[in-house]
Amino acid sequence: MIRSLRGMNDTLDIDDSARFSYFIQTATRIAKNYGFRFIETPQLEETALFKRSVGESSDIVGKEMYQFTDKGDNDVCLRPEGTAGVVRAFVQNKYDRQETVQRLFYHGTMFRYERPQKGRLRQFHQFGCESFGEANVLEDASLILMVRDIFNALGINFTLKLNSLGDSNCMPQYRDTLIEFLGSNEEDICEDCKRRKATNPIRVLDCKNSHCQEIYADAPKLMQNLCEGCDTDFKALTNILDEHGLSYEIDTHLVRGLDYYSKTAFEFISTEIGAQSAIAGGGRYDRLVEFLDGRPTPAIGFAIGIERLMELIKMPETSREGYYFGAMDENAINLAYKIGMKKRQRDKVTIGYKARNLKAHLKAADKADAQYCVILGENELKNKTLWIKDLVDKTESEIPQSEF
Numbered sequence: 332m333i334r335s336l337r338g339m340n341d342t343l344d345i346d347d348s349a350r351f352s353y354f355i356q357t358a359t360r361i362a363k364n365y366g367f368r369f370i371e372t373p374q375l376e377e378t379a380l381f382k383r384s385v386g387e388s389s390d391i392v393g394k395e396m397y398q399f400t401d402k403g404d405n406d407v408c409l410r411p412e413g414t415a416g417v418v419r420a421f422v423q424n425k426y427d428r429q430e431t432v433q434r435l436f437y438h439g440t441m442f443r444y445e446r447p448q449k450g451r452l453r454q455f456h457q458f459g460c461e462s463f464g465e466a467n468v469l470e471d472a473s474l475i476l477m478v479r480d481i482f483n484a485l486g487i488n489f490t491l492k493l494n495s496l497g498d499s500n501c502m503p504q505y506r507d508t509l510i511e512f513l514g515s516n517e518e519d520i521c522e523d524c525k526r527r528k529a530t531n532p533i534r535v536l537d538c539k540n541s542h543c544q545e546i547y548a549d550a551p552k553l554m555q556n557l558c559e560g561c562d563t564d565f566k567a568l569t570n571i572l573d574e575h576g577l578s579y580e581i582d583t584h585l586v587r588g589l590d591y592y593s594k595t596a597f598e599f600i601s602t603e604i605g606a607q608s609a610i611a612g613g614g615r616y617d618r619l620v621e622f623l624d625g626r627p628t629p630a631i632g633f634a635i636g637i638e639r640l641m642e643l644i645k646m647p648e649t650s651r652e653g654y655y656f657g658a659m660d661e662n663a664i665n666l667a668y669k670i671g672m673k674k675r676q677r678d679k680v681t682i683g684y685k686a687r688n689l690k691a692h693l694k695a696a697d698k699a700d701a702q703y704c705v706i707l708g709e710n711e712l713k714n715k716t717l718w719i720k721d722l723v724d725k726t727e728s729e730i731p732q733s734e735f
């Protein structure tokens with residue numbers, strides 16, 4: 332028997348697919364309230380796109396890409412994340428030349444060749460938002476508050492971790508100070524960190540090795556070495572979050588696994604799902620549009636990992652919606668179908684195609700999660716009426732077909 336690949340799952344279970352659609356529906360509604368509109372980009376892109384954005388020294392590009400040469404001899408890969416493709420589309424479609432702020436959201440499958448375990452898949456889904464053209468720290472606050480709103484709407488508890496990664500004024504200087512610190516501890520740090528020291532030193536700060544972490548407790552902190560602009564913005568951001576009652580932890584070791592960030596970086600963590608606890612992550616990436624050959628454009632975004640939320644989402648008590656149409660008499664099937672099809676133009680409608688007794692239809696309406704069960708039998712045909720049961724408040728009524 333041919334089986335699905337490791338770390339790649341089917342979503343078949345009724346509960347899971349209901350949760351999945353409920354998540355997309357809720358997140359889409361909230362993103363639209365914040366002024367975002369939908370964008371879809373391809374799942375396959377040139378490998379160079381991710382090398383230049385996510386960064387060659389990152390684990391994602393260095394170890395986890397589904398990369399291959401296609402039949403036209405192009406070096407391509409399945410997208411490991413959504414931001415790079417959205418930025419490419421933004422530049423390719425010349426949105427970087429427009430003066431207006433562009434706010435885009437997307438959802439879809441991402442691919443990372445990681446070691447599969449609970450909450451860590453090789454094919455997974457993200458819901459992401461990217462905002463272009465707004466340098467004001469109010470936008471940083473808005474995106475973080477939007478993630479809060481999405482999680483609150485779904486009944487998900489979280490902890491927010493926040494850091495600033497500085498900008499081109501203060502980061503290079505900090506990097507030198509950190510390299511110096513790593514040099515004086517060269518004997519004691521792990522092999523990975525020795526390599527990171529040469530390729531991307533700030534990534535040492537989230538090394539999983541506990542001995543390294545003991546050493547880095549004394550490492551210089553970027554938070555204390557921010558330039559005036561970054562420092563002012565970070566304080567302004569925390570003030571806005573305070574004003575909106577959103578608590579956070581400042582985590583000076585939060586560096587994120589992708590190289591494109593500057594200034595604000597954040598992660599939402601759940602303590603209820605085991606080791607893979609990050610349920611969303613994001614930050615500012617003011618230099619990325621330029622790196623991908625666009626006009627310099629400030630930008631910020633986030634992505635939520637949908638699979639990690641599945642067991643946390645609290646579904647609404649009743650999901651009943653729309654109508655079920657059933658006929659109790661062979662002669663009524665056509666009319667039930669006709670009225671059902673009309674109603675379908677505006678509402679969710681399920682139509683039973685066979686004449687059955689009332690009990691069978693009520694059962695089918697219940698299974699279809701309909702709010703109303705509408706029945707046409709011999710009497711209703713004669714009287715030109717419809718029998719309706721509201722499956723939420725359990726009331727029954729008979730109304731003229733013309734009124735329906």
Ligand code: HAM
Binds near residue numbers: 445457637
């Ligand atoms: P990321 O932190 O790499 O950021 O991924 C965002 C979220 O995707 C994670 O917090 C996690 O919930 C989920 N995720 C990541 N890898 C896996 C996996 N192997 N299996 C299941 N879920 C996973 C980004 O991807 C950035 N593009 C976010 C962003 C958007 N930054 C700015 N704009």
